[in-house]
Amino acid sequence: xxxxxxxxxxxxxxxxxxxxxxxxxxxxxxxxxxxxxxxxxxxxxxxxxxxxxxxxxxxxxxxxxxxxxxxxxxxxxxxxxxxxxxxxxxxxxxxxxxxxxxxxxxxxxxxxxxxxxxxxxxxxxxxxxxxxxxxxxxxxxxxxxxxxxxxxxxxxxxxxxxxxxxxxxxxxxxxxxxxxxxxxxxxxxxxxxxxxxxxxxxxxxxxxxxxxxxxxxxxxxxxxxxxxxxxxxxxxxxxxxxxxxxxxxxxxxxxxxxxxxxxxxxxxxxxxxxxxxxxxxxxxxxxxxxxxxxx
Amino acid sequence: xxxxxxxxxxxxxxxxxxxxxxxxxxxxxxxxxxxxxxxxxxxxxxxxxxxxxxxxxxxxxxxxxxxxxxxxxxxxxxxxxxxxxxxxxxxxxxxxxxxxxxxxxxxxxxxxxxxxxxxxxxxxxxxxxxxxxxxxxxxxxxxxxxxxxxxxxxxxxxxxxxxxxxxxxxxxxxxxxxxxxxxxxxxxxxxxxxxxxxxxxxxxxxxxxxxxxxxxxxxxxxxxxxxxxxxxxxxxxxxxxxxxxxxxxxxxxxxxxxxxxxxxxxxxxxxxxxxxxxxxxxxxxxxxxxxxxxx
Numbered sequence: 390x391x392x393x394x395x396x397x398x399x400x401x402x403x404x405x406x407x408x409x410x411x412x413x414x415x416x417x418x419x420x421x422x423x424x425x426x427x428x429x430x431x432x433x434x435x436x437x438x439x440x441x442x443x444x445x446x447x448x449x450x451x452x453x454x455x456x457x458x459x460x461x462x463x464x465x466x467x468x469x470x471x472x473x474x475x476x477x478x479x480x481x482x483x484x485x486x487x488x489x490x491x492x493x494x495x496x497x498x499x500x501x502x503x504x505x506x507x508x509x510x511x512x513x514x515x516x517x518x519x520x521x522x523x524x525x526x527x528x529x530x531x532x533x534x535x536x537x538x539x540x541x542x543x544x545x546x547x548x549x550x551x552x553x554x555x556x557x558x559x560x561x562x563x564x565x566x567x568x569x570x571x572x573x574x575x576x577x578x579x580x581x582x583x584x585x586x587x588x589x590x591x592x593x594x595x596x597x598x599x600x601x602x603x604x605x606x607x608x609x610x611x612x613x614x615x616x617x618x619x620x621x622x623x624x625x626x627x628x629x630x631x632x633x634x635x636x637x638x639x640x641x642x643x644x645x646x647x648x649x650x651x652x653x654x655x656x657x658x659x660x661x662x663x664x665x666x667x668x669x670x671x672x673x674x675x676x677x678x679x680x681x682x683x684x
Numbered sequence: 685x686x687x688x689x690x691x692x693x694x695x696x697x698x699x700x701x702x703x704x705x706x707x708x709x710x711x712x713x714x715x716x717x718x719x720x721x722x723x724x725x726x727x728x729x730x731x732x733x734x735x736x737x738x739x740x741x742x743x744x745x746x747x748x749x750x751x752x753x754x755x756x757x758x759x760x761x762x763x764x765x766x767x768x769x770x771x772x773x774x775x776x777x778x779x780x781x782x783x784x785x786x787x788x789x790x791x792x793x794x795x796x797x798x799x800x801x802x803x804x805x806x807x808x809x810x811x812x813x814x815x816x817x818x819x820x821x822x823x824x825x826x827x828x829x830x831x832x833x834x835x836x837x838x839x840x841x842x843x844x845x846x847x848x849x850x851x852x853x854x855x856x857x858x859x860x861x862x863x864x865x866x867x868x869x870x871x872x873x874x875x876x877x878x879x880x881x882x883x884x885x886x887x888x889x890x891x892x893x894x895x896x897x898x899x900x901x902x903x904x905x906x907x908x909x910x911x912x913x914x915x916x917x918x919x920x921x922x923x924x925x926x927x928x929x930x931x932x933x934x935x936x937x938x939x940x941x942x943x944x945x946x947x948x949x950x951x952x953x954x955x956x957x958x959x960x961x962x963x964x965x966x967x968x969x970x971x972x973x974x975x976x977x978x979x
Binding site for chain 2 (some may be wrong): 417423424425426427429430431434448449450451452454455458459460462463473480481483484489490491492493495498499501502505611639641642648660671
């Protein structure tokens with residue numbers, strides 16, 4: 390393929406896999422941050438007239454958006470044929486509603502901004518809740534890679550007799566899909582907020598799953614509060630030690646250490662955001678989507 | 685004036701002055717940063733059909749650009765008549781050239797991005813070096829406020845018998861203007877770089893200025909290296925203790941402490957970036973420009 394792949398720092402594994410799989414040139418890119426926090430982007434490649442792939446997972450997005458904008462504008466100005474952004478994690482999708490008066494719905498404007506400077510987007514399981522499709526907020530073609538087959542295959546390999554647990558109703562979409570792929574039972578917990586600090590989780594059929602390994606699944610693990618609360622509850626109802634699976638390993642502040650501290654049996658995430666918990670490989674799925682998209 | 689003024693955090697003094705001077709409503713804005721470093725902007729104001737002024741000085745620009753974009757897009761979407769951005773300090777103007785092969789000229793793309801979501805810009809003495817006018821890179825009307833009259837007036841009040849010193853040729857534009865306004869002599873130093881770590885500064889007529897108070901002037905004080913080197917040189921040639929003036933008090937890392945440590949007689953900056961060294965008030969000049977522009 391007559392393509393050049395540029396990767397933001399931290400995305401080297403995926404860049405190398407893409408380059409190997411598609412026989413694409415690796416573009417050299419360095420991003421320097423000056424002491425005044427301006428960014429300087431430098432690139433080396435012969436890319437005029439070529440398909441360009443930029444790999445930049447978008448956790449901690451505010452600091453990445455300007456260098457990404459500079460890079461993409463330059464590539465297009467210098468004659469890139471098409472510019473595909475691979476953002477395995479897509480930021481701002483949870484801000485899809487004005488939760489309080491006057492709040493700006495960031496998801497929509499973030500999508501508009503990305504749409505203004507890339508030609509197409511490939512991402513993995515974006516957090517779609519109130520928006521049903523990226524098409525509602527992006528004006529460029531968006532290709533969504535689903536991690537469920539990779540997660541299913543990992544559970545099949547690693548977990549005996551699993552029961553999938555969705556910590557809340559939003560997680561039903563991920564949990565039910567994986568459960569059906571591995572022919573395992575699943576339970577969506579019901580969270581009732583009693584006050585600011587107290588949540589009541591109910592799991593009426595716990596007795597039924599005593600011999601199963603509980604596997605909690607969610608799309609984004611950020612503060613890990615939901616996971617931790619859920620693990621505590623599963624302990625209270627005497628289930629076996631819990632396996633935790635997240636698609637996107639955001640793990641803000643010391644969330645990962647806190648989650649380990651709850652004595653989760655195992656924590657596994659997909660490699661959409663580089664993290665030591667990455668055990669589930671979705672890079673092949675991304676490459677397949679890229680192959681289908683730009684060839 | 686039928687205007688509403690929104691200020692980014694840190695710009696309260698200028699917002700209040702504008703609001704008082706123009707009898708404009710203060711829009712309430714809060715910017716929250718989540719632990720995953722996404723921003724949430726919330727605004728309260730009745731602004732449809734009104735002139736909107738957004739005050740956001742743009743030091744440390746990368747973290748500010750997304751909330752600024754969200755805010756401006758929302759204001760326009762909700763019916764703001766015109767949107768004026770007041771950025772007393774304008775970032776990225778020093779990156780006006782590809783200094784090494786492959787470096788992206790950020791100034792041009794930064795200007796293009798701002799031009800895409802505000803209607804006009806007011807700024808104070810942008811660092812124009814290779815670009816001669818903001819018109820070369822912005823596609824919106826740009827109004828430049830010159831700090832020289834405020835600086836001249838401050839020097840007249842505070843400094844006896846000044847000689848203005850420009851540390852390098854780039855500073856000539858600021859230094860010569862102020863010198864002519866206060867009828868003082870000025871000297872532009874000649875910096876010759878001998879190696880990475882050694883600079884030779886020559887000041888042939890030093891003897892002539894023994895009775896004067898040297899006033900070093902520059903537009904941006906960032907690392908303060910240039911100021912510090914220059915002060916050391918003025919000491920070597922036995923001039924009186926030096927007054928340092930900068931338009932924009934960037935002062936990265938511990939630059940301010942280092943500059944104080946050189947025993948500068950006095951350090952004064954304009955209030956384009958809030959800093960404890962702000963002694964020269966340019967807010968009235970900005971308000972005058974705003975008055976001329978949007979009435």
